[in-house]
Amino acid sequence: MSRFDPIDGADYGACDDCGITLPTEQAAKDHRAATMSPGKSSHRTRASNPTRVDRIQSHVDGVVEDAISEALDDLRNEVGRANVTWDEIHEALKWHSEFADEWEKQS
Ligand SMILES: [Zn+2]
Incomplete structure (x- = not known):
């Protein structure tokens, strides 16, 4: 169990x-x-x-969403400190589509 x-x-x-x-x-x-x-x-x-499948899905969804949200906070802080531009981060996220999608939403 x-x-x-x-x-x-x-x-x-x-x-x-x-x-x-x-x-x-x-x-x-x-x-x-x-x-x-x-x-x-x-x-x-x-x-x-x-169901077990649904419980696992919702746990994994939550973990992934938290990871994305934490990563975007970090990246947003770098932009905020003017260390990097929004576009440079966007370009660097090209292999990380879920992160890139979220990044685009906050343009
Ligand atoms: Zn009914």
Whole structure:
């Protein structure tokens, strides 16, 4: 049992719109598909007991986002101290697309 394992025997989640219990991820997918209609979005489902895959994904997403955010703070400080220009950093980030994308957002 690791911190990424779902709680044994607990339901996967529930529907925010109609409140029904969704025992599994598949039940949630099926429910969203069943409530999908033209021009309207499906019911929103909430995972109170996410799958191992989802727990790992969200942890990794968080770690990567933190790393990007910390790196950009460092780089922004260098620009702030006039040690380097925004464009020079942008050029140097060419092999680091996720960092470059975030850097472009703050131009
Ligand atoms: Zn529903």
